[in-house]
Amino acid sequence: xxxxxxxxxxxxxxxxxxxxxxxxxxxxxxxxxxxxxxxxxxxxxxxxxxxxxxxxxxxxxxxxxxxxxxxxxxxxxxxxxxxxxxxxxxxxxxxxxxxxxxxxxxxxxxxxxxxxxxxxxxxxxxxxxxxxxxxxxxxxxxxxxxxxxxxxxxxxxxxxxxxxxxxxxxxxxxxxxxxxxxxxxxxxxxxxxxxxxxxxxxxxxxxxxxxxxxxxxxxxxxxxxxxxxxxxxxxxxxxxxxxxxxxxxxxxxxxxxxxxxxxxxxxxxxxxxxxxxxxxxxxxxxxxxxxxxxxxxxxx
Amino acid sequence: xxxxxxxxxxxxxxxxxxxxxxxxxxxxxxxxxxxxxxxxxxxxxxxxxxxxxxxxxxxxxxxxxxxxxxxxxxxxxxxxxxxxxxxxxxxxxxxxxxxxxxxxxxxxxxxxxxxxxxxxxxxxxxxxxxxxxxxxxxxxxxxxxxxxxxxxxxxxxxxxxxxxxxxxxxxxxxxxxxxxxxxxxxxxxxxxxxxxxxxxxxxxxxxxxxxxxxxxxxxxxxxxxxxxxxxxxxxxxxxxxxxxxxxxxxxxxxxxxxxxxxxxxxxxxxxxxxxxxxxxxxxxxxxxxxxx
Numbered sequence: 396x397x398x399x400x401x402x403x404x405x406x407x408x409x410x411x412x413x414x415x416x417x418x419x420x421x422x423x424x425x426x427x428x429x430x431x432x433x434x435x436x437x438x439x440x441x442x443x444x445x446x447x448x449x450x451x452x453x454x455x456x457x458x459x460x461x462x463x464x465x466x467x468x469x470x471x472x473x474x475x476x477x478x479x480x481x482x483x484x485x486x487x488x489x490x491x492x493x494x495x496x497x498x499x500x501x502x503x504x505x506x507x508x509x510x511x512x513x514x515x516x517x518x519x520x521x522x523x524x525x526x527x528x529x530x531x532x533x534x535x536x537x538x539x540x541x542x543x544x545x546x547x548x549x550x551x552x553x554x555x556x557x558x559x560x561x562x563x564x565x566x567x568x569x570x571x572x573x574x575x576x577x578x579x580x581x582x583x584x585x586x587x588x589x590x591x592x593x594x595x596x597x598x599x600x601x602x603x604x605x606x607x608x609x610x611x612x613x614x615x616x617x618x619x620x621x622x623x624x625x626x627x628x629x630x631x632x633x634x635x636x637x638x639x640x641x642x643x644x645x646x647x648x649x650x651x652x653x654x655x656x657x658x659x660x661x662x663x664x665x666x667x668x669x670x671x672x673x674x675x676x677x678x679x680x681x682x683x684x685x686x687x688x689x690x691x692x693x694x695x
Numbered sequence: 696x697x698x699x700x701x702x703x704x705x706x707x708x709x710x711x712x713x714x715x716x717x718x719x720x721x722x723x724x725x726x727x728x729x730x731x732x733x734x735x736x737x738x739x740x741x742x743x744x745x746x747x748x749x750x751x752x753x754x755x756x757x758x759x760x761x762x763x764x765x766x767x768x769x770x771x772x773x774x775x776x777x778x779x780x781x782x783x784x785x786x787x788x789x790x791x792x793x794x795x796x797x798x799x800x801x802x803x804x805x806x807x808x809x810x811x812x813x814x815x816x817x818x819x820x821x822x823x824x825x826x827x828x829x830x831x832x833x834x835x836x837x838x839x840x841x842x843x844x845x846x847x848x849x850x851x852x853x854x855x856x857x858x859x860x861x862x863x864x865x866x867x868x869x870x871x872x873x874x875x876x877x878x879x880x881x882x883x884x885x886x887x888x889x890x891x892x893x894x895x896x897x898x899x900x901x902x903x904x905x906x907x908x909x910x911x912x913x914x915x916x917x918x919x920x921x922x923x924x925x926x927x928x929x930x931x932x933x934x935x936x937x938x939x940x941x942x943x944x945x946x947x948x949x950x951x952x953x954x955x956x957x958x959x960x961x962x963x964x965x966x967x968x969x970x971x972x973x974x975x976x977x978x979x980x981x982x983x984x985x986x987x
Contacts, residue, residue: 542948677806
């Protein structure tokens with residue numbers, strides 16, 4: 396009798412507990428679904444403007460104004476792309492962007508690697524002072540250097556010269572690049588380099604033949620971050636370059652869009668062309684980009 | 696073996712290309728900016744020394760203080776939006792499937808040129824054919840505003856693409872920091888019966904306080920320097936309604952050719968940025984190097 400009552404009580408308790416648990420599970424499921432919805436909305440907000448951009452780059456004005464903004468045109472008008480590429484100077488701007496970006500990336504990586512090599516592998520006093528000298532650059536607003544640079548380049552006849560752009564990009568990207576490299580160099584074992592020194596290899600040989608190849612992964616990360624910054628740079632190019640044949644895409648699309656201000660398809664196609672290299676890089680190298688941005692997040 | 700690695704010549708050789716470039720193109724120019732700020736100069740003819748006159752002018756220049764106020768508003772907005780990014784990151788860094796994919800998607804706008812973003816959002820805000828007003832009209836708002844042409848709305852309208860651009864960046868930083876928190880800490884709090892909310896605010900957030908501090912500096916200083924997007928979207932207009940310090944300085948230099956005055960603004964900007972960096976780090980002092 397007594398025992399039976401007890402087991403009854405126990406089963407009731409167990410039942411209630413199970414009910415509570417499943418209620419908790421349901422509540423958990425609902426809140427998880429809500430969270431996913433919030434995250435998805437953020438994702439749509441981030442992507443949607445770009446999808447809309449691609450859609451209107453494939454329409455003519457009539458289709459932009461009359462079709463639903465989300466509708467695909469009956470026949471995508473690829474000719475918008477052909478037209479802006481061949482009629483305007485977009486192909487020239489694109490080429491200039493590639494040249495300036497590429498040259499500056501190579502110089503930045505070389506100089507930053509040399510400095511980081513000295514700072515982490517060589518033996519001298521006041522290392523932290525030198526590291527600090529490189530890092531202070533991260534805090535300097537571009538606008539506080541603009542007028543003197545403009546003045547100096549004018550005096551040296553480097554206004555409307557690619558060199559002014561390439562060396563400025565190189566200098567301003569050195570701090571962030573050294574910061575990215577420095578972390579990697581610090582955890583990289585010194586043994587291989589030390590063994591090479593024992594064998595009598597020169598410092599230059601060690602740097603070019605051993606250190607640079609060993610740091611290839613972080614160089615790739617730094618390269619892609621540099622590429623993004625240079626490709627997107629606007630203030631320097633807008634200030635130092637006024638001749639059309641030396642402009643890059645960021646400034647070039649400004650003028651171009653000014654001329655075509657009512658032609659939505661042409662503007663859309665121009666914008667897509669200008670961001671396409673970055674998007675392609677992102678598709679293939681997103682992990683490296685994420686890594687680089689995290690490692691160099693002081694730049695902002 | 697130490698001999699080769701402590702050769703002064705070789706050390707100088709490896710450090711000098713980078714140092715010389717930085718000196719010539721970053722460090723010497725900021726001192727020159729300070730010097731030019733004491734001059735009256737149109738960029739072409741001889742400059743003449745005027746002492747602190749440019750700064751006296753700056754103090755009385757209402758248009759400059761308007762631009763400084765707008766920069767400050769942007770800085771406050773940006774700092775406040777960090778709370779939203781932190782919330783999203785807390786969710787994302789929980790046990791969410793596809794978190795890695797999502798944070799990459801969020802990041803895409805940050806990789807694009809501000810100029811392209813500005814052009815795209817000018818189209819989004821287009822009064823008659825932009826996607827925003829098209830959608831507003833579709834839900835029955837018959838007379839939506841011309842966002843960028845409306846003095847009371849322009850600055851706010853510019854802030855939306857700024858959020859769009861930088862959200863992924865801050866989420867990425869917070870996410871990485873949250874993922875670094877040892878699982879064992881969270882587990883033991885769970886065993887003690889702490890709710891998810893408590894774990895987030897009383898354990899996770901304090902543990903990443905140093906990272907939060909860095910992001911506050913980045914958001915505030917970044918806003919004070921903000922330029923590209925505003926220059927393209929409104930060039931400070933309409934009627935100065937979206938002018939910020941950097942765009943005001945740029946206009947004084949390269950539209951009005953008042954290089955002396957613009958240099959004074961440039962130097963002021965530098966001092967403000969350095970001071971605020973120092974101040975935020977000072978004010979938000981936490982126990983450095985929290986031990987896990």
